[in-house]
Amino acid sequence: DKTVFHKDDCIGVDDSSNPRVWATHPVNFDHIFHAIMAMFILATQDDWQNHMWAGTDATSKLTGPVENNQPGIALFYICCIMVAGYLVVNIFVGVFVDSYNMASDKMVKESAGKREPRAKLADLPDGPASGYRRAVCAVVTTTSFDLFIALFIVTNVITMGFESFRQAKWQSLLGLVSNSFFSLAFGWECAFKLFGFYPRRYYKGGWNKFDF
Known part of the structure; x- marks a missing residue:
C-alpha cells in the first residue's frame, strides 16, 4: 500500500x-x-x-x-x-x-x-577410520545418492522456471519455499560429505569444489 x-x-x-x-x-x-x-x-x-x-x-x-x-x-x-x-x-x-x-x-x-584396481574407502587418502564416517562415506559415494541429488537439482531448476515478471503470490511463495528447501538440502549434502571425507579429501573432487 x-x-x-x-x-x-x-x-x-x-x-x-x-x-x-x-x-x-x-x-x-x-x-x-x-x-x-x-x-x-x-x-x-x-x-x-x-x-x-x-x-x-x-x-x-x-x-x-x-x-x-x-x-x-x-x-x-x-x-x-x-x-x-x-x-x-x-x-x-x-x-x-x-x-x-x-x-x-x-x-x-x-x-x-x-x-x-579400484581403491577401497580405507585405502584412499584421508580415508574414513571411524564407523560413523565410513557409513556416511559409503552412502555419499553411491550412484543412488548422486541420482538423488541430481533429482533435487532438476526439481530446483523447474521451480525456478515458474518465476515471471509481476508474478502472483503463489509464485513468490513457491520461490521462497523452494529456495529455502533446496539451500537446506544442498547444505546438508555438503555437510555430510565434509563429515565423511574431511576437507582434505573433499576438496580433491572438482564437483565438490563447485558445489561449495
Missing part, C-alpha cells in the same frame, strides 16, 4: 480489503543468514534487477521505500554481480576442464592396458 509510509500507520486494511502487513524485502542484508542468501541469489543473477531497485529505494526499518533514495547501492549490486558471476563462471569451467582431463587420463591408461 503506497499510501502508508511509516510502520505505525500500517494497520487495518487497504483499498482492496487486504490486511496491511509491514515486511522487509525478501532479499536483504539485515543479518548474516539473509546476507548469505542474498549473495547466493546475486551470484546466480536470479531477478537481480528487482532486488537492486529494492535496495536503492530502501530507507529504514520504520519507513517505507522512496524511489532512488540510495542510488549508490546500485553500484554495490553491480560489483557483486560482476565478481560473483566471474567466479562462478570460472569455477564452472574449471570443473569441466578438470573432469575432462581426468577422463582423458583414464582412457589413456585403459587403452594402454594399465587398468588400476
Whole structure:
C-alpha cells in the first residue's frame, strides 16, 4: 500500500480489503543468514534487477521505500554481480576442464592396458577410520545418492522456471519455499560429505569444489 509510509500507520486494511502487513524485502542484508542468501541469489543473477531497485529505494526499518533514495547501492549490486558471476563462471569451467582431463587420463591408461584396481574407502587418502564416517562415506559415494541429488537439482531448476515478471503470490511463495528447501538440502549434502571425507579429501573432487 503506497499510501502508508511509516510502520505505525500500517494497520487495518487497504483499498482492496487486504490486511496491511509491514515486511522487509525478501532479499536483504539485515543479518548474516539473509546476507548469505542474498549473495547466493546475486551470484546466480536470479531477478537481480528487482532486488537492486529494492535496495536503492530502501530507507529504514520504520519507513517505507522512496524511489532512488540510495542510488549508490546500485553500484554495490553491480560489483557483486560482476565478481560473483566471474567466479562462478570460472569455477564452472574449471570443473569441466578438470573432469575432462581426468577422463582423458583414464582412457589413456585403459587403452594402454594399465587398468588400476579400484581403491577401497580405507585405502584412499584421508580415508574414513571411524564407523560413523565410513557409513556416511559409503552412502555419499553411491550412484543412488548422486541420482538423488541430481533429482533435487532438476526439481530446483523447474521451480525456478515458474518465476515471471509481476508474478502472483503463489509464485513468490513457491520461490521462497523452494529456495529455502533446496539451500537446506544442498547444505546438508555438503555437510555430510565434509563429515565423511574431511576437507582434505573433499576438496580433491572438482564437483565438490563447485558445489561449495
